[in-house]
Every structure is written in C-alpha cells, then in structure tokens.
Amino acid sequence: QVQLVQSGAEEKKPGASVKVSCKASGYTFATYAIHWVRQAPGQRPEWMAWINTGNGNTKYSQKFQGRLTITSDTSASTAYMELGSLRSEDTAVYYCVREAIWMDVWGQGTTVTVSS
Amino acid sequence: QTVVTQEPSLTVSPGGTVTLTCASSTGAVTSGYYPNWFQQKPGQAPRALIYSTSNKHSWTPARFSGSLLGGKAALTLSGVQPEDEAEYYCLLYYGGAQPHWVFGGGTKLTVL
Numbered sequence: 750q751v752q753l754v755q756s757g758a759e760e761k762k763p764g765a766s767v768k769v770s771c772k773a774s775g776y777t778f779a780t781y782a783i784h785w786v787r788q789a790p791g792q793r794p795e796w797m798a799w800i801n802t803g804n805g806n807t808k809y810s811q812k813f814q815g816r817l818t819i820t821s822d823t824s825a826s827t828a829y830m831e832l833g834s835l836r837s838e839d840t841a842v843y844y845c846v847r848e849a850i851w852m853d854v855w856g857q858g859t860t861v862t863v864s865s
Numbered sequence: 866q867t868v869v870t871q872e873p874s875l876t877v878s879p880g881g882t883v884t885l886t887c888a889s890s891t892g893a894v895t896s897g898y899y900p901n902w903f904q905q906k907p908g909q910a911p912r913a914l915i916y917s918t919s920n921k922h923s924w925t926p927a928r929f930s931g932s933l934l935g936g937k938a939a940l941t942l943s944g945v946q947p948e949d950e951a952e953y954y955c956l957l958y959y960g961g962a963q964p965h966w967v968f969g970g971g972t973k974l975t976v977l
Contacts (some may be wrong), residue, residue, distance in 0.1 A: 784966070786968075793954060793968045793969065793970050793971050794903075794911060794954060794956075794968045795968065796956075796965060796966040796967065796968065808964055808965070810965055811963060811965075844910055844911075850913075850916055850920075850922065851899065851901050851913070851916040851917065851956075852901060852903075852913060852956065853913045853916070853922060854913075855910040855911055855912070855913075856910065857910060858910050
C-alpha cells in the first residue's frame with residue numbers, strides 16, 4: 750500500500766539546522782509531488798513547501814524563504830526537508846504529504862523540538 | 866496575510882447532521898480555491914476526506930459531503946457517528962504569482 754515513512758524525532762538547539770527525510774513506497778515516487786506541512790502544538794497545520802519530484806521544481810511559503818530547502822532523490826524514493834536557523838517557534842510536528850489527488854497521503858510526522 | 870476561518874467548535878448528537886464552513890479573508894470561496902477537508906484525531910496525522918470542493922477519496926465514508934454555501938466552502942456530516950468526533954481542517958489553494966496553500970483554524974466537532 751502507499752506509505753510515506755519519515756525519519757525519527759529530533760531535538761535541536763536554537764540556531765541549528767534539521768533535516769527530515771520522507772521515504773515513499775507503494776507507488777512510483779517521481780509521478781507525484783510532495784508537500785511539507787508542519788503543525789505546532791495545538792495549532793492549525795501550516796503549509797511550508799512543495800516539490801515536483803519528477804523535475805525538482807519547488808514552491809516555498811514566503812514565510813520560510815531563505816532558511817528552508819526541500820529536495821528529492823528519485824533513486825531512493827525519498828524527499829527531504831531542511832530547515833535552518835531554528836528557533837523555539839519551529840517546535841512542531843513536520844509532515845510530508847503526497848499530492849496525487851491533492852494532499853491525499855500523509856507521513857506519520859516527525860517531531861522537531863527546538864530548545865536551549 | 867491570508868486568513869482562513871472556521872467555526873472553533875460545534876456539537877452534534879449521534880445520528881444528527883452538522884455543517885462546518887470555511888471562509889477566506891480574500892472574499893467568497895469558489896471552486897477555484899479547490900477546497901479540501903481533513904479530519905484529525907489526537908496524536909494522529911490529518912486524514913484527507915474531500916478534495917476540489919465536493920470529491921470524496923476512496924476511503925471517505927458516504928456520510929461526508931462537501932459543497933459551496935453562501936460564499937464559503939462547507940463540509941456536511943449526515944448521520945453522525947461517535948467516531949466522527951475530531952478536529953476538522955479545511956485547506957484552500959491560492960494561485961497567482963506566488964502559489965500557496967492555507968489551512969483553516971480548525972473546527973473541534975464534539976458528538977454528544
């Protein structure tokens with residue numbers, strides 16, 4: 750079945766970077782785009798970025814421009830999200846989401862905690 | 866900054882019908898915003914229910930339906946079940962020079 754499996758929880762200091770991976774299975778990875786969405790505790794989900802896994806084209810939320818990079822590796826069927834200059838407000842669960850029929854399949858989420 | 870607004874909370878009796886709405890600060894929501902609806906239970910990832918206003922995913926129960934109502938996107942649950950108690954989020958797509966997606970603030974649905 751279609752699955753997105755994300756890397757494990759991370760704890761980071763302010764100012765550091767974090768890289769989260771998202772491995773796809775059950776479908777041809779390069780066929781569908783991937784979104785990255787985060788959700789801070791008790792808050793609404795927040796769209797961060799989108800990548801066309803077939804050609805690498807990306808779209809970013811203006812909020813994260815300059816400190817967010819998303820990439821994909823079709824040979825590994827894996828997407829990556831790297832967020833830099835972390836601050837406490839970046840503490841959240843980060844999700845990768847497949848876009849086959851809009852945002853149809855979600856990863857299990859990766860908790861990123863930013864604390865000194 | 867675009868804001869998408871939902872009712873913070875609603876309560877419905879088992880077997881009843883309830884409609885959740887989703888409004889945009891930019892004006893009336895149309896099909897061009899491709900409204901999506903998601904259900905989220907505590908400790909779980911959101912689960913997609915509705916896309917492009919009214920289309921159901923293969924796993925979406927028949928009691929869920931989407932529409933446009935009075936300038937808003939709407940999600941109607943008919944014959945509510947106890948397991949429908951959850952947070953519901955809408956998602957709107959904003960095209961143009963800087964395409965982006967915005968989630969609503971969520972509606973906490975209580976089945977009581």
